[in-house]
Structure formats: C-alpha cells, structure tokens
Amino acid sequence: MAFDTAAALPFLTALSVVYLAWKWFNSETYKLRHIPTVGSSGVISSYFTALRFLRHGHEIIHEGYNKYYGTAFKVPTMSRYLILVSGPQMVEDIRRATDDQMSFEEAVAETIQTDYTLGRRVRVDHYHVPIVRTPLTRNIAIRFSDIKDEIVTAFSELVPAKEDEWVTLPALATIMKVVCRTSNRLFVGLPLCRDPDYRQLNEQFTIDVMVGARIINAFPKFLRPIVGQVLTKVPASIKRAVNHLRPLIEEQLAQEEKYGKDWPDKPNNLISWLLDEAKGPQRDIEDLAIRVLTINFAAIHTTTNALTMALYNLAAYPEHAEPMREEVRAVIEAEGWSKLSMTKMRKVDSFIKETQRLGLGAVTLNRKVLQDFTFSNGITVPAGSYLGVPTYATHMDDQNYETAHEFRGFRFAEMRDEEGEGLKHQFVALNPTYLAFGAGRHACPGRFFAANEIKAMLAYILLNYDVKFPNNGPRPEDLWIQATISPNRTAQVMFRKRKTAACVLIGLLTSYLASKWMSAATHQLRHIPTIGSSGVILSYFYAFKFILWGHEMIQEGYSKYHGTAFKVPTLSRWLVMVSGPQMIDDIRRATHDQLSFTEAVSEIVHTDYTIGPQIRLDPYHIGIVRTPLTKSLGARFSDIKDEIVAAFRDFVPARENDWLSIPVLSTSMKIVSRTSNRLFVDVPLCRNLDFTKLAEDFTLDVIEGGLIINLFPDFLKPLVNNIVTRVPRSIQRAISHASPLFQAQLEREQELGKDWPNRPNNLITWLVQEAQDPSRRNVYDLAVRLLTVNFTAIHTTSVASIVASRALTHMLYDLAAHPEYVQPMREEVEKVLGHEGWTKSSVLKLRKLDSFIKESQRLAIGGLQMNRKALKDFTFSNGVTVPAGTHIAVATYAAHMDENIYENPHEFQGFRFAELRQGEGEDTKHQLVSLSPEYLTFGTGRHACPGRFFAATELKTMLAYVLLTYDVKLPEGCSRPANFWFQATSSPNRKAHVLFKKRAL
Structure with missing residues (x-):
C-alpha cells in the first residue's frame, strides 16, 4: 500500500507536538519542584489536572490561595505550569521588578502569540501604549461631548425601547455594538465609527486573535509564522482594517506634509496621536492600522464585559437603581455631562467597581520571568516561568472584604465616606487587594478612559431606561474558561423607556401676559412720545417693523426728540431712548441701584x-x-x-x-x-x-x-x-x-x-x-x-x-x-x-x-x-x-x-x-x-x-x-x-x- 503523506501529516504533527511538550513539561516540572502544586505534578497525571483547569481554573486557583496564601503555588495548564503568588508583599515584589527581571509584554506575547498575530513590531515597539496612557487620557474631557453623543445615538438605534412597552434584547451583543461605536468615536471619529463592517471587524478581532493564538500554539516554533498567515483569520482582518483606515491615514499624512504637524481642522483622535509619535517604519499604513486594531483589541471586549455584567447586576439588584438614578440626576442637573461630573457619581463608581470585583478573571499581573527571581520571602522562580496573582481569590477573601461573596453595590461608596479613604476606593485606584487594573507601571493604561466610558453608559441607562430580566428570572451565570471569566453570551435583558418631562409650548398664554404687561407699561410711559403707535394691539405691528428697521425708527426719534426721550415698541417691552450730552451724563452718573447695566443685560x-x-x-x-x-x-x-x-x-x-x-x-x-x-x-x-x-x-x-x-x-x-x-x-x-x-x-x-x-x-x-x-x-x-x-x-x-x-x-x-x-x-x-x-x-x-x-x-x-x-x-x-x-x-x-x-x-x-x-x-x-x-x-x-x-x-x-x-x-x-x-x-x-x-x- 502506498504511504499516504497527506493523511499522516496531522498525526505526525500531533505526535511531535506531544513529544516536544512532554520534554518541555518534564524539564519545567523539575525546575519548579520546590513550589507546591495544586492537583498533580506527575508527567502524565498533571494533564488530567490541566484538563480540569479548562472549566474549573478559578476553583483550582482558589484552592491554592487558601492553602498557600502569602507564598507561591503552581497549577498545570495544557502548555505550561502557571505559578501563582499572593499577599501584599509578593504583589509588591512583582510591581517593583524591572522589565529585564520579569516581563508583562513577553507574558502577553506568549499568550496571544503576538509575533504571529499582531506582528513582532507591536511587541518590540509598543509606542502606542504611552499614547493610551497620556494623549487618550488627557483628551477624555475635551472629547467627552462626542463620547456622550455617540452613547445617545448608539442606544437610540440599538435599544429602540418605548414608554410603557418592554423590548427584549441580547445583552452582550447589544452592549458590544454600543461600546465599539463609542470607543471608535474617539479613535477614528465619524463616520467610520458607525460603519457596520468596521464595527464588526473590531468586535470579532479579539476572538480572531485568541483563536489564532491557540492554533499557533499547537505547532512548533519553526512552523508558527506559516500557521499564523495560513490557518488564522488575523491577516484577513488586518487587511480589512487597512482598507477602512487607509483613506483617513493618507489624508492626515497629506495635510501634515502640506501644513506641518498642527494643520487647520486636524482631528483630535487616535490616528492623529499615533501620527504625532510615529517615525520611520511606524508611519507605514499597515503598521498604523494594526496599532488601531490593537487598541480596539484591548478596549472593546474588556469594557463590553464590564458593562454587560453591570447591566446584569442592575437587573438582578433593582434596589440599587433609584439611589444611583437620583445621584446621576443631581450631578447632571448641577454640572451637565462631562468628565468632571463622572467623578462625582460615587454610587455609580462603586456599583461598577463591585461588579468588577466579582466579575474579574482568576489571574492578573501576568509576567514571564526573564532571569531567576527571588521574592522577598525567599521563594525563587527560574527564568522562563510564568507568574500571576490570584485576583478572583483575593477579591473573595473575607479578610479583604466583609461578606466577600455577596454583591453590595455601594460597598466602595461607603468605604470612601471614611476619613482619608476618598481616593483609595475609586474604581480606577490601584490597590493590592483590588487588582482589576493590575499594579505598577504596567497597570492598565486605558483604565481612565474605560471608567469614564462605562460610567457614562450606565448613567445614561439609569436616566433613560428601566431594565429587568425576562420573566423576572435570576442573574445569568458567568462563563469560566481556564482562568478567564465572561458574562453569559446569550442572556437577554428587557428595556423600557423611562418617561421624561415634556416641554409644553404655551404661546397664547405668553402673548396674553405680554399684552397685559405692555398695556400697563404704556400707561406708565404715556408722557414719553412714541415712534410708531402706542396702542396695545397696534404697537405690535411697529414692534415687528422694529425687527428689520429698528435703526431707522431710532434715527427718526433722534431727529424729532434730540436732547430728550422717546420710546419704541419691541416684542417684549417698551424701550426708552435718550440722547444729548446731558442725558448721557445723567446715565453715567446714576448709581447701580438707580440704573442697572447688569439687570438690563440679564x-x-x-x-x-x-x-x-x-x-x-x-x-x-x-x-x-x-x-x-x-x-x-x-x-x-x-x-x-x-x-x-x-x-x-x-x-x-x-x-x-x-x-x-x-x-x-x-x-x-x-x-x-x-x-x-x-x-x-x-x-x-x-x-x-x-x-x-x-x-x-x-x-x-x-x-x-x-x-x-x-x-x-x-x-x-x-x-x-x-x-x-x-x-x-x-x-x-x-x-x-x-x-x-x-x-x-x-x-x-x-x-x-x-x-x-x-x-x-x-x-x-x-x-x-x-x-x-x-x-x-x-x-x-x-x-x-x-x-x-x-x-x-x-x-x-x-x-x-x-x-x-x-x-x-x-x-x-x-x-x-x-x-x-x-x-x-x-x-x-x-x-x-x-x-x-x-x-x-x-x-x-x-x-x-x-x-x-x-x-x-x-x-x-x-x-x-x-x-x-x-x-x-x-x-x-x-x-x-x-x-x-x-x-x-x-x-x-x-x-x-x-x-x-x-x-x-x-x-x-x-x-x-x-x-x-x-x-x-x-x-x-x-x-x-x-x-x-x-x-x-x-x-x-x-x-x-x-x-x-x-x-x-x-x-x-x-x-x-x-x-x-x-x-x-x-x-x-x-x-x-x-x-x-x-x-x-x-x-x-x-x-x-x-x-x-x-x-x-
């Protein structure tokens, strides 16, 4: 029988992957033998724990946290051991470690295979990260009106609820569309942020990268560049992004070449901020498009998950709605919609933070150890190890939070009321017992944008909708995969438009009151001659004439009554005109409580x-x-x-x-x-x-x-x-x-x-x-x-x-x-x-x-x-x-x-x-x-x-x-x-x- 190469190739590939993984795993097991394992550390049996980790990762990590708090433990995954450390001192050691000791970028690069998905340049030259940290954050206030405008427009189109009528919508899919549009209003502006294909591309891109990374991880390193190009959707997604972004980038480059960096009507958006920093090969259109995709990758799904979970909690715990609604209404009435007003919504801030406390993944502060590293408690981890902090377990620790497993929406608002605690418990604050945004210099650079965006959206929902689950059902269960949590992807939420105060036009009443006022004023001013008519009704005809020929009517009065006074009718009042040096000087000399300039202008x-x-x-x-x-x-x-x-x-x-x-x-x-x-x-x-x-x-x-x-x-x-x-x-x-x-x-x-x-x-x-x-x-x-x-x-x-x-x-x-x-x-x-x-x-x-x-x-x-x-x-x-x-x-x-x-x-x-x-x-x-x-x-x-x-x-x-x-x-x-x-x-x-x-x- 002839040897079927095509049929054998998958088998040989899988066999080689298993063999290489076994060798690698075996050597890693030996290096990490001093660190206790949750589950089994046997060469074969560890894979059973790794399989269990796929669906119960957070439980395995929680078990290790309870057993080994303040020290380190390891858990086996399908590709490597993951070392978890806990306690404020070890978290602080990670925060203080230099990038050549342990690397956040290398840990992420291995997880999503950056070199073969987003490209090696994104890993080695991540100049876009400071752009998120500084220009994006600084421009939140300046661009807040655009953020608010897109939130209003997106909800009106995607959540078409009516008063007295409930509409049922898929929560996660709807929120993702709103978040994608709102984020990209700041990233690329109108009209592209509303383009359906561009929006769908950015919604799908994170999934394409994560699925692509899993496919790439199944192959040996020498095959990964080919696999990334041939077997994943990422290259096609990048090409779509280039097609959408090329006209914007080329237009900005042309304007910059013509006028210099600060040309008239220059957009204040992500593309401009990238171009302000980009030099040499960074100015390649594909590279710029990948940076925009990468920032969307980091922004859209995390914000979507956070807001979807907040929406689920709003429907599940309706007792929080009215106190937050009153807070939002009071702040907005006093200060309007602005970045500053968002900072004053303490209950909303707390509700979102509590949602994230219970809805965050099991691990954050991921690092790859680049050289042997010894923690301050004496534990050493070898180069090549992967570290993380058990976030979910930290958040569920009753030593950190009273009744930690209970959702208390205003938990952090109450903490902030205590003396000296106002800043510490804000949503964006960094804290070793609250790890949603990481810690240190690698803390999430976009957290201020995300926080303002989520708060603005939740505030808008509170003012404009009532929400509940169909059939008044319970909160949908979150989905765990390995150490990652996601909100239920298929659950629905019902929306109903809230009733708002209507502005009733009462022109007839106004006219009636005005005519009564004019009649009374006419009697009081009867001794002052009139240009036109002083009749209660006829004076209105001259008031309309005054709209277009007011200067001529005043000129006529000046000629007739120079040095004294005359009056002309306007639609709202009589206006007494004076002339001549003496009357002008009388006005100049009059005290404020006699003749008021301020009251006239007012x-x-x-x-x-x-x-x-x-x-x-x-x-x-x-x-x-x-x-x-x-x-x-x-x-x-x-x-x-x-x-x-x-x-x-x-x-x-x-x-x-x-x-x-x-x-x-x-x-x-x-x-x-x-x-x-x-x-x-x-x-x-x-x-x-x-x-x-x-x-x-x-x-x-x-x-x-x-x-x-x-x-x-x-x-x-x-x-x-x-x-x-x-x-x-x-x-x-x-x-x-x-x-x-x-x-x-x-x-x-x-x-x-x-x-x-x-x-x-x-x-x-x-x-x-x-x-x-x-x-x-x-x-x-x-x-x-x-x-x-x-x-x-x-x-x-x-x-x-x-x-x-x-x-x-x-x-x-x-x-x-x-x-x-x-x-x-x-x-x-x-x-x-x-x-x-x-x-x-x-x-x-x-x-x-x-x-x-x-x-x-x-x-x-x-x-x-x-x-x-x-x-x-x-x-x-x-x-x-x-x-x-x-x-x-x-x-x-x-x-x-x-x-x-x-x-x-x-x-x-x-x-x-x-x-x-x-x-x-x-x-x-x-x-x-x-x-x-x-x-x-x-x-x-x-x-x-x-x-x-x-x-x-x-x-x-x-x-x-x-x-x-x-x-x-x-x-x-x-x-x-x-x-x-x-x-x-x-x-x-x-x-x-x-x-x-x-x-x-």
Missing part, C-alpha cells in the same frame, strides 16, 4: 437661565478684564503677535502673484478666537478646533437661547433652557476643555501656594487667583467665567459694543473698499515698527491705524448702547422721569450720523480722527479707546467696556500685520458689502469675500 440674554445667576450676582471676572488682562498686554504682546501670525498663516494661506478669495467674517472669527484665547488659555488649547469653535458659537447660543427663553413664562424658563437651548451643552464642552487647566492650577496652588514657580500669566490664572471664595472655586463656575469673557471678547463686549471679529471684518471690508488709505498706513507701520519693533507701546503710536479702525467702528456701530434698567423711578436733569422697570438706552448710531457732531457723517473718512487729534488739546480725546458722549462705541462711565484696551491692541496689531503681509481688494465688480440690521444690531455681511494676495517682501 433680561436681554436671560443670564440667570443661560450663563447662570452667579455671573449676574458676582461679576468679579469684569474686574479681571479691566485690570490683570489690561496690565498684562505688554508682557504678553509677543504671544499675541505670534498667534496673529500663526492664525493668518493657517486661515489666509495666500501666495505672491495669486489672489485668494476668503470668506471674511468666518475667517476673522477664527483668527480673533485663537488670538484672544492665546492670552486666555494659551497653547495648545487656543488652537484646539473644538474649543475655538465653541468660543465662536457661544455668543450665538446665548443670544438664541435668550430669545427662546423669552417666549415662555418665568416658571418654565429654567426647564426651557436645559431642554431647548444649546447653552448647557456648550458649557459642558467648555468644562471638558478647561477642567484639566483649572484643576492643575488649583492643585499646584494647594501644593505650592499662590505664587508657585512658572505659573502661567493667563486668564485661567487670574480667575483662580480671584476665586478665593468657596462658591467661586469650582470648575463649573470658573469655566462659565472663561466662556463669558470669550463671549464679550470675540463677538461683543457687554451688549453691542465693539465686536472684535466683526470689527476686524468691517476693517477688512473698508480696507478693500478704500485702497487710498493702504499706503499711508503701511508707511506708518513700517516706520514705527521698523524703528521700535512689535510691542504694545509701538502699536500705540500707529495713529493712522487707530483712526482708521475708529472710523470703521463709527459707521458700523449698532443702533443703541448704554443699556440700563431703572430699578427705581429716575428723573433726568431735564425733568424727564422714567418709572422703575423701564429699559433705557442711548441712540448710538444716530449720534454717530449727526452732522452737528461729525462733518459729512455718512462718508467714510479713514483719517478723520487722526486729523482731529492734531487740534490743540484733542490728542487723547480722539483715540480709539477714549470715552466721549459723541463716540459711544465703548459706552461711558464705570460700565464702559473693560476690555477695550485689549480689543484695540489686538485689532491694531492685526491690521498692521495685514498691511505688511497682504494686498487686499474686493472681487471684480463688487462694492463694499452692506451691513445687516436686526432690530437695533448691526452685523457685517456674513457671506462676503475679500481677495488676498501675499506681498512680495
């Missing part, structure tokens, strides 16, 4: 419901803008200039001999946001795309929110703000970004005192220095102050004063529309800066630029300024009395168009104020920042814009840089874009473009 933007009542009641940030910010302009001028240069380079990448069309308003907003925040928060946050976008959008969010809130009665306004407006979400985004900066400063101050070395000279510091009162000294309040200063700096100061981004836009429109001013200003800039350099003091000497900006603002100012609310009846010096509750303002635009004040006021004369400054005694009066009843851009009196010196310095520096760097013009056939009026507010054209060309220097 009603316009509904401060109490948008930004918060603390901003109105304790506006200490205004003093910071007025003094530390202004005083620091000279010291920080080089940073302002540096950011202007960098921002224009990024957003106006014009070239010589090539005109580039730029959307002016949106570009100006980006430049102003970055430049202002260079002084507020410094690099790198000032260049963070999400933060700068937040700073740009916040004003619109507040104004829109105020308009929406105004439609509802007072008792509904808090609810409307939280449900309908975008402001709470914006505040949470700000907290996510700013929290690490504020917390770092508070910690350093606590450690080193107020004046610690190298303290940043920025708004964060100035706020922390002033926030000594406990009510001020919390991250939420500090972050809101930061947003509020941005609100006043980027878009507007106070109400419709100088608008930094809009001012820059108007300047650029005027520069392009009036090119005759370019050369004289350019010559002035070249002369002054060429002689003195770029400094705050040199910018002060740019008179022509100062005049050009002031004239641009004279024509672009809104229709009214100096808003006040009368808190008591107030009589002006000319005898006009306004009753308490009246809103007052000055007719600004009309004053700026008054021929008695300015010659040819409707004409743009760029050097108007430079010429006026040449008159005797007129120099200071006509500077951009000067206050005057004839020029009201910055208001007047103690409520004059506190940031006007910063705004003026910033704008003049920007204009000087533009003059030296670019030529500008309007597109062919275009005139200066017309301003847009809404009520009494003027805005530059939002869509107009200006052409830029780099000057040949």
